[in-house]
Amino acid sequence: MRIGFWEIILVIVLAMVLFGHSKFPNIMKNLAEGINIFKKEIKEDDKKKPAEKPATDKKPETKPVVAKKKPAAKKTVKKPAAKKAPAVKKK
Secondary structure (H helix, E strand, O other), X not given: OOOOHHHXXXXXXXXXXXXXXXXXXXXXXXXXXXXXXXXXXXXXXXXXXXXXXXXXXOOOOOOOOOOOOOOOOOOOOOOOOOOOOOOOOOO
16 A cells, blocks of 8 residues: 555645644754765765675584583492490499
8 A cells, every 4th residue: 555645745734733834844854854864874884884894604613512421420328327236234
């Protein structure tokens, strides 16, 4: 769907009603300045791109990751402590 002639006229009339006829030229002037600055920055950015190092299709060299095996942990079984016989008192 394209914007037609009548839609543009309607937007302009609504803008004039909302902002008043005295502020409308200033708004349009600021809008035009913003667009011109944007275009200028785009052109400067395009000039800088060729100066940069061109991207290559080569992937950076990486070393394969090898998982190191950890030594198996020794299983130790604790022996229960020997029960001591109760002390007998001598008379």
